[in-house]
Amino acid sequence: MGTKSTTVLTLNNPPLVEVACGVYFKNLDKLLIPHIGLLWEDFCGEFHRFEEYLPIQNLNNSQSTNPFIISSKPALPRIWFINENETSVLQIQRDLFMLNWRKTGNSDYPRFGKVYSDFKKYLETFKQFLVKNKLGSLEPVRFELGYINHIAQNQLWSKLNDLSQIFTVFNLINSTKLDESEAIGFDCLFPLARKEGKLAYQLRTAKKDDKLVLQLSITVSGLNADKSFDTMDKWFENAHDEIVDIFTKTTTNEIQHKVWSKQT
Numbered sequence: 001m002g003t004k005s006t007t008v009l010t011l012n013n014p015p016l017v018e019v020a021c022g023v024y025f026k027n028l029d030k031l032l033i034p035h036i037g038l039l040w041e042d043f044c045g046e047f048h049r050f051e052e053y054l055p056i057q058n059l060n061n062s063q064s065t066n067p068f069i070i071s072s073k074p075a076l077p078r079i080w081f082i083n084e085n086e087t088s089v090l091q092i093q094r095d096l097f098m099l100n101w102r103k104t105g106n107s108d109y110p111r112f113g114k115v116y117s118d119f120k121k122y123l124e125t126f127k128q129f130l131v132k133n134k135l136g137s138l139e140p141v142r143f144e145l146g147y148i149n150h151i152a153q154n155q156l157w158s159k160l161n162d163l164s165q166i167f168t169v170f171n172l173i174n175s176t177k178l179d180e181s182e183a184i185g186f187d188c189l190f191p192l193a194r195k196e197g198k199l200a201y202q203l204r205t206a207k208k209d210d211k212l213v214l215q216l217s218i219t220v221s222g223l224n225a226d227k228s229f230d231t232m233d234k235w236f237e238n239a240h241d242e243i244v245d246i247f248t249k250t251t252t253n254e255i256q257h258k259v260w261s262k263q264t
Contacts, residue, residue: 009248012261015149015216016109021119021236022091022098024058024142030135031094036079039092039129043122047081047090054078055093058141090122097126098144112240140229143197145239146219147247150208154259160184160205166214166255167203184214192242196235197222199242201250218243 040050055078081090087107091098099119101110127138151157156165163170163184186203199220206215220239224231248256256262 009244009256010263011256012263014109014260015151016147017103017150018146018148019101019109019112019115020098020144020146020219021116022096022144023123023138023140023232024096024144026139026141027095028130028136028138029094031076031130033076035133035135036076036092038133039126040081042125042129043081043090046083047088048084049082051080051082052077053080056096058095088118092126095141097123097138116236116240138229140223140227140232142221142223143232143235143239144219144221145236145243146217147243149216149218149247150206151214151216151255152208153212154255156255156259163214164252166252168250168252190246192220192222192238194225196224196238199246201246216247218247 055075076094078091078093078096081092082088085107086104087102089100089102091100099115099122101115103109130136130138151166156162160182169186183205184203185205186201188201190199190201192198197220199218202215202217202219204215204217206213220242222235222239224235257264
């Protein structure tokens with residue numbers, strides 16, 4: 001990929017439900033559970049509660065092709081710091097720092113610029129915490145930007161054989177082949193220009209409030225050429241452009257205007 005549209009997409013009623021900005025880095029072996037408590041003090045003014053989950057495995061940090069990794073040190077949980085209205089979640093583990101914006105209730109998407117600005121601010125706080133406590137410095141191995149959309153049933157689609165009303169790619173498929181379908185899975189993986197990563201495009205059927213929805217996930221992951229934070233802004237800007245471009249090109253003008261109220 002690499003040839004992008006210059007069109008700016010603005011939807012008054014977007015299907016977007018989640019955005020994730022993150023960085024995976026080399027393992028911080030010195031980061032322990034007590035440090036998370038200290039880190040909480042730096043974030044508790046904006047994030048009012050926390051939860052813990054199993055860590056996400058970062059395959060980039062595997063030092064061997066052996067899938068069985070033996071360590072005497074227990075895995076640090078993945079910690080969530082959650083803000084009051086639950087629209088922002090910070091995820092932290094020994095090799096990951098990520099900010100997720102989530103749609104809750106009637107909350108509006110604050111736009112990419114705001115989400116990314118907040119991510120950079122919180123990341124800087126985390127980096128300063130590591131220096132202050134002599135826990136090491138961050139060496140990025142992968143940046144990641146992901147968008148999740150939930151497309152609820154609407155006037156353009158009620159069954160899977162209506163998908164050509166939503167996605168341009170399904171114009172190539174005889175809709176009668178989808179008449180009896182109960183679920184769908186559609187995956188594409190594209191390389192980015194300048195070998196700075198890949199874009200994953202995934203379409204799935206899902207249930208939300210016991211109703212059928214189409215879940216469209218678009219994720220760009222990779223690393224800039226200099227493998228540093230110095231040009232991180234440009235990497236995320238390009239990743240955002242790629243996501244907007246493929247979303248625009250693979251969804252129909254009809255749904256963009258009639259359902260998502262595209263501004264022209």
